[in-house]
Amino acid sequence: MRRTAELIARQTQARFSSPERIHIKANLFHGYEIRPLLTALRRQQQQQRLRLDAVMLGDSFLTTHLGYPSTVLDGEELQEFFLRVQLSLLVEIRRELDRTALSEEVYLIADMPHGSARHVDLGLQNAQRVLAHGADAIKIEVTTLDHLSLIEELSGGGVPVLAHLGYSPQAGGAKFVARTIDEARKLFRLAQQCRNAGAYALVLEGVATPALAALAAHNDGGLPVYAIFSGHAPYAGQSVNVWDALYRPPFPARYFPPTASLDVSTFPASYTDAAIVEHCRLLLELLGTSYPIFRGADMSGSEAAELMQSNPWC
Structure with a gap:
């Protein structure tokens, strides 16, 4: 864990040295996706x-x-199966x-699936299983006070924890958050709680771009963030999904990658190294320009500007 903590510290320092640099967390499912992803990054x-x-x-x-x-799993038996x-x-x-x-420059995060951290003791037990199978850090969708307690316990033991805020696929609820000043301030308070519990960074999903910009800015006491479907802003990292770069979702999805041109019915024949390289290359070239698209907010221009210039971490 010490090596991972030192790596994260170096990455954070590099991120805040340049507002234009985009730091990436890449989601994948299999080992064979890693090499074409790295090829796409080079190209x-x-x-x-x-x-x-x-x-x-x-x-x-x-x-x-x-x-x-x-990603919601009903019943402990199914939750254990998927874990x-x-x-x-x-x-x-x-x-x-x-x-x-890149094995010394890139670390591996495990997403804690639904039910695996439903209370602190179980979360600690399952986190240790995940770490024993190769993860360097874990991600937790923060929806309860128990999750904050779990972050505190894990981080206190030296385990890097990435806190997922905003829309929570495991809990449901609103898919677009921080649209108003009051909603943004509520998100800011939760971000502070995660920081105080020991999280090293945040994932912000479905968050209005002005709130993303405020949380991502280089402010005293702030954490680095990775955005999902939340637009882009200076210092904001991006979470990209290899699968989503290729396959169209089975529902209207305005905020999904525009590179997704394949139908899932063509999997696995269409999921070749060459296809992964090309679709990921195209998606990476769009980052910070035309993708991800801006997510507006239900606030005036002056309110949004004031929000983005504030320090949400104090």
Whole structure:
């Protein structure tokens, strides 16, 4: 864990040295996706602006590969089954990542699936299982006070924890948050709680871009952030999904990658190294320019400007 903490510290220092640099967390499901992803990074035109911080095994494997309608799992038996699936995938990804030249520069995050952290003791137990199978850090969707307590326990023991705020696929609720000043301030308070509990960074999903910009800015006491479907802003990292770069979702999705041109019915035949390289290369070239698109807010221009200039961390 010490090596990971030192790596994260270096990445954070590099991020805040340049507002134009885009730090990336790349979500994937299998070890074989790593090499074409790295090839795409080398081939795109923004090599000096993009930096891969981490790869993450996401729980959306449930919907993309196992056919579930969401990442919500009913019942402890099913939750344990999927956690075991995640553990086997972690071993595969860890092995492949260690074979690359970037194994000392990129760390592996495990998404804690639904139910795996429903109370503190269980979360601690399952986090140790995840770490034992190759993860360097874990991500937790923060929706309860128990999750804050779990972050505090894990970070106190030296485990890096990435806190997921905004829209929570595991809990449902609003898919677009921080649209008003009051909603943004509520998000800011939760971000402060995560920082105080020991989280090293935030994932912000479905957050209005003015709130993203405020949280991402280089402010005293702030954490680095990775955005999902929240627009882009100076210092804001981006979470990209290899699968989403290729396959159209089965629903209208204005904020999904515009590079997704394949139908999921063509998987696995269409999921080749060449296809992954080309679609990811195109998506990476769009980052920070035309993608991700701005998410407006239900506030006036002056309110949005005031929000973005504030320090949400104090």
